[in-house]
Amino acid sequence: MEWIWGPTRYVYRCGAVDVGAIFAPIAMGEKWRWRLWVTGRAGHAEGTAPSAEAARAAVETRFADFLDRAWLTSKVSGEAAP
Secondary structure: OEEEEOOOOEEEEEOOEEEEEEEOOOOOOOOEEEEEOOOOOOOOEEEEEOOHHHHHHHHHHHHHHHHHHOOOOOOOOOOOOO
């Protein structure tokens, strides 16, 4: 997984799939916005964070939770699920 700079956002990509993004504040004093599209739920997840690092962590943590719920990774052993 990697972060790729686009013209208006940093996109979080897993393989060839864009799974989320973070957006810089529009004005001074505003927070970074983040959005995760691949959630395993009916809709996306989104929120705000005080910094780019915190916004990235929010996207990465929620995507890792999705992978765990989908049994695509295991947080306990670090191995693929059966």
